[in-house]
Amino acid sequence: MKKIFFCAKTNGFYPEEFQEQYVDAGTWPEELTEVSHEQYQFLMGAQSHGKIIVPDEDGYPVLSDPETDFTAVAVQRRDSEMALASARINALTDAQDDGDITPEEVEELAALREKRTRLRRLDLTTAPDIDWP
Incomplete structure (x- = not known):
C-alpha cells in the first residue's frame, strides 16, 4: 500500500x-x-x-471547526433583505404611479421604505449581535 x-x-x-x-x-x-x-x-x-x-x-x-465571518454573513443577509424590499417597493410604486394602489398597499409601501432605510443604515460591524428591522 x-x-x-x-x-x-x-x-x-x-x-x-x-x-x-x-x-x-x-x-x-x-x-x-x-x-x-x-x-x-x-x-x-x-x-x-x-x-x-x-x-x-x-x-x-x-x-x-471552521471560523465564521459574521460580518460577511450579515452583509449577505442585509443585501438579500434589501433586494426583496426593493423589488416589492418597485411593484408598489408602479401601482401608485398608475393610480391603482390600495390604502393597505400605501401603508405597506411606507413600511417597506422605512425598513429599507433601516437596513441600509445598519451597523454590521457588531455582527452577529445585530438588531434587525
Whole structure:
C-alpha cells in the first residue's frame, strides 16, 4: 500500500502513487509528513461533516471547526433583505404611479421604505449581535 503525505504549507495531501506526476510538474513539496491511511480516512470523513483540516504546530494535519465571518454573513443577509424590499417597493410604486394602489398597499409601501432605510443604515460591524428591522 502506497504512503500518503501531508504538506502544512499547501494544506494538502499527496499520495505517493502520484509522486512522479507531481515531481514532473514541479509541485511535489519538499516538507511532507507521512499520514497513516486510517488517519487520512478519519480526517476526510470528519471534513465531510463540517470540520476543516489544518496543520498543527508540528505540521501534522488535525481537525478544527471552521471560523465564521459574521460580518460577511450579515452583509449577505442585509443585501438579500434589501433586494426583496426593493423589488416589492418597485411593484408598489408602479401601482401608485398608475393610480391603482390600495390604502393597505400605501401603508405597506411606507413600511417597506422605512425598513429599507433601516437596513441600509445598519451597523454590521457588531455582527452577529445585530438588531434587525
